[in-house]
Amino acid sequence: MGIRLMKGNDAVVFGALMGGCTHFFGYPITPASEIAQQAAYWFPLAGRHFLQAESEVSVINMLYGASSAGARVMTASSGPGIALMGEGLSYMAGACLPAVVVDMQRSGPGLGNIWPEQSDYNMVVKGGGHGDYRTIVLAPYSAQEMFEMTMKSFEIADRYRMTVFILSDAYIGQMMEQVSIEGIPSESGKKDWAVYADAQSRSNLITSIYMNIEKQSEHNRKLQKTYEKASRELLEFEHVATEDAQVVFVAYGICARICLSAVRSLRRLGLKVGLFRPKTLWPLPEQEIKQFAAAKKTLVVVELSSGMLASDISLYANGATEVLHIGSFGGATPTVTSLVDRIIEHIGDRHA
Amino acid sequence: MPDVQIQYSKSASMYQLFFRKENDQKTTHYCPGCGHGTAQKLIASVIDELAIQDRTVFLSPVGCSVFSYYYFDTGNIQCSHGRAPAVATGIRRTLSDAIIIAYQGDGDLAGIGMTEIVHAANRGENITVFFINNAIYGMTGGQMAPTTPIGVKTLTTPEGRSKSRDGNPIGMCELLASLQAPAYIERCSLSTPKQVLRTRLAIKKALDYQVRKKGFSFVEILSPCPTNWRMSPLDARAWIAGELEGDIFPLKCFRDVPQEIQPDSLSVIRPDIVTLLTKDSILKTSYDGPPRAPKYIKIAGFGGQGVLSAGELVAFSALEEGFNVSWLPSYGPEMRGGSANASVICSDEPIGSPVVDCPNVLIAMNNPSLELFENSVTNNGIIVLNSSLVERKPRRTDVKTYAIPATDIAKKAGLVSAANVVMITALAAITGFLHVSTVKHSIGNVLRKKLYTDKNLEIVENTLSYLREKEMM
Ligand SMILES: Cc1ncc(C[n+]2csc(CCOP(=O)(O)OP(=O)(O)O)c2C)c(N)n1
């Protein structure tokens, strides 16, 4: 065990090495390039592989190849790069290939800018590629979680034969914090479905095409079953002072950090405010939201987008309680003071 | 009749019965006279001859040969349209002894997949690519391909391919031969039995090079698509000989320079990962004294003043003294105009927002920084300013100000870039929130240029002398 002061972006690479990742394929894009740069330094030191590809399209297909051959693989990118990977992600889902992909969200649409947003939510959580597939989405909010979540994501990816996304943002990646390097390093076991170029695995086939309606529907049903199982088993979230709260912030990533400060300030003022933080965005904790709604707690979704998470929360709340949205764009983040003022105003209105 | 028994059998590396196929498991799904069947039989017979069946991974593309895995009794991976060379690269990095075959059509390789093939060739990947050039998009029903000759009518060039609108057909061998890395590039044809035999030789040479780790091998095979050419199988083969083999796609060897592939030594040495990653980790002392007031610190200056590493120095020192810390570089619109700032929070409590909107400590390294952040400082906060460069005094009267000629002190010691160390030393010594000894200890860990560690330690001492002289500590 050891403690380091490190950026979220660096912690991802440490987590990957602890999680048994042997192959990193990357293509530069701010604010994710640091991850590739750190991987280029650390992977060879650890006897593992780093390769800079010619495009994100190639990156995802290199992951496809190495994953087919049984390796634990990863990449890191940001909005435009993840969008280019869409087809490949879908192929990996169709062929049931495990991989880990980090999205350090930046502003969009288009080239946007390099400052944080959380506007890749729909693309990543709903699946940016074609077809009926899912990816598991983890949402770290500290350098420590960048390390831990990346580390465990390789086991999860192998277990469900799915892509695990680490959906983060430029702030969480840039921020330096204490990271305690702990846990038991893991390694990929032999996979009975992989193509190892040997006699034993010779009959194995990696494909996503079924030119037969019956077979394709059977395959898709199997995928849906896996998703259903994963969504039951993987759910993770954190409650901060929600029990007696009248108002509950719902946020992930950098917004959850800002909300945490706002909750403390509001509690000091005697206001009953809490924070609910989904640590998995797919699966999204539906039951918790329903319980908040049934208890008539006002839900305030804070995110760096027009309300992508908020629309899912509203869906689950299903009109049973009020769902407010506080958003911002283009790299702007809400300040703690602005959140505090907004909640005071809201509670004031309520009780006026 | 002589005493000869003719036995028809498939190569061992082709399934004898195509069990993955629904109907008619004895024949392929290719149209009568299609070149794919011929080319694949040749490849299978070479796999047998080289005894590499168990080691072979066959990559099926998107195109008429998408179902190559119906036929090849090898490891099989189906790839997305055009990306087989990238997939092959991923496998190459994983399985050092695999024989990797990317089998691609002209739409797949020369159209959508142009990037992947060029870069895989340029890296000299030890893989083999068989490029089936039938000058048309077969699977989608006969649209123009990048290799369709000028004037040829297809579904998307009803009046014939036009040079001015569609460009000339692309010669992939010629293009790849302009790269240095490939070991072997040859164009062959299935037009006549003689050419078919030549093609087999090329296939064998290409795979043999891969087996012997001689580098990237590429065989283009001019191949008939009677269906979409709307010709009989015989006419189709004749058309290849008459129209394709001439000036457009000359048959020849473009490159035969076996390369020495460096063995991939990386994965051989695998150090203990925990030891590697915890090598220079920090000793965090656990703190159990009275609660300490949290510090919300903003350090600002122009680029080159070491603002970010000043923040790192504070964060590192505070971590060693048992604080929770966060460090966030300026990462927003304020970075324009060459000014940079770092937000550092040191707190006994776990840290919420890492963004410092209202600092209780402002370290202003230059004029614009004071202008920008003075008003955001909290009541009773502290401003430490670099009086060598900041010309005015703060307007705020509800804050404590300390003026330190940081640039001058650093310059005097001969290391002007260490003004940041002066400021952090002053902050520690004046406020006492960090021990100067911890700051000194952290310098070696934080500063990238170890060369200057001694100089920086000297500058810490000079700063302390200055503070004593001015009775600031
Ligand atoms: C991304 C994408 N775009 C388009 C297609 C449709 N498509 C399938 S096969 C094909 C053309 C294949 O032609 P070629 O590579 O020449 O192979 P052939 O069928 O002639 O053997 C196309 C465009 C696809 N499957 N994926």
Ligand code: SF4
């Ligand atoms: S359409 Fe052309 S390339 Fe496709 S199988 Fe038929 S003949 Fe072969």
